[in-house]
Amino acid sequence: MEIIENMAESTSKSVLVLHGPNLNLLGLREPDHYGKNTLADIDGLLAKRAKEANIHLQSFQSNSELELIQRLHGLADKKVDFIIINPAAFTHTSVALRDALSAIKVPFVEVHLSNIYARETFRHHSYFSDIAVGVISGLGAQGYLLALDYAIQTIAD
Ligand code: DQA
Numbered sequence: 676m677e678i679i680e681n682m683a684e685s686t687s688k689s690v691l692v693l694h695g696p697n698l699n700l701l702g703l704r705e706p707d708h709y710g711k712n713t714l715a716d717i718d719g720l721l722a723k724r725a726k727e728a729n730i731h732l733q734s735f736q737s738n739s740e741l742e743l744i745q746r747l748h749g750l751a752d753k754k755v756d757f758i759i760i761n762p763a764a765f766t767h768t769s770v771a772l773r774d775a776l777s778a779i780k781v782p783f784v785e786v787h788l789s790n791i792y793a794r795e796t797f798r799h800h801s802y803f804s805d806i807a808v809g810v811i812s813g814l815g816a817q818g819y820l821l822a823l824d825y826a827i828q829t830i831a832d
Pocket of ligand 1: 696697698761762763764765766786787788789790791798
């Protein structure tokens with residue numbers, strides 16, 4: 676588990692980035708599907724873009740469904756305006772994580788590095804897409820940055 680936090684100078688706007696299981700292995704893991712960027716590379720790019728926009732950004736990765744759900748429950752008393760989530764393998768399995776997102780009612784974009792619709796059929800179904808604001812799949816690390824740009828525009832006053 677890792678929490679990376681980039682505190683913008685003065686802002687009331689906040690974005691949470693959640694990365695699911697095995698994404699801590701990015702860079703080493705199946706680069707043909709997931710690219711060569713490490714998770715630290717991606718989080719660094721997101722932190723830079725958020726700082727430029729004066730947005731508070733937190734990134735959190737866990738291999739545990741429990742920890743991801745608890746992280747979402749913990750938002751009840753903190754203000755988070757937007758979530759970017761790559762649920763990774765939990766995309767295709769986790770009703771519990773879906774229910775946690777529904778419960779907290781924070782808008783989110785679902786991101787996948789690979790194009791899940793061009794892969795095995797078990798990856799074609801997502802428990803998140805129908806409750807997401809949108810889905811970005813197959814654009815690699817850039818997908819996270821596009822999601823963040825969307826979040827920044829959406830939550831701007
Ligand atoms: C993934 C796609 C999932 O099917 C897979 O289980 C992952 C990563 C992606 O980013 O392409 O771990 O979410």
